Amino acid sequence: MINKDHIITLWVGIFVFIGLMCTAYLTIRLGKLDLFGPGGYHLTARFDSVSGLKSGAFVEMAGVQIGNVVSIHLDPADQVAVVNMMIHSTIKLTDDIIASIKTSGLIGDKYIKISPGGSDKLLKDGDVVFETESAVDLEALISKYVFGGVK
DSSP, X not given: XXXXXXHHHHHHHHHHHHHHHXXXXXXXXHTTOOSSSOOEEEEEEEESOOTTOOTTOEEEXXXXXXXXXXXXXXXXXXXXXXXXXXXXXXXXXXXXXXXXXXXXXXXXXXXXXXXXXXXXXXXXXXXXXXXXXXXXXXXXXHXXXXXXXXX
């Protein structure tokens, strides 16, 4: 025969387990880990300058987030910045897209803007984006203006 204390202990254990599962789920979602996300594929882009761009920055197309910057490192041979991006698997990009580093707002965070192309050939996991535009260096531009370098 089942004791009343065993039933209460069983229910307490079930509620504790459900609470731990909810806590784990919220931790993953708030930490922006995509364990349950759409997945995706990696693309690489090479920029002359990625000043201000950070890992985790958004990759956007038409104002909609389509991925994230995974990592940024310097290619010592060519001395250019190499940006690795994760694009959502539902987004299909062509091989003639243009990746530009933009700023959200006047002094906001940097992100990568993807401009669509017209090619029929789709990019796949591990491909390289060849058309890139580096970040605008506002300090250099203002310096040129102040000291008379802009005509």
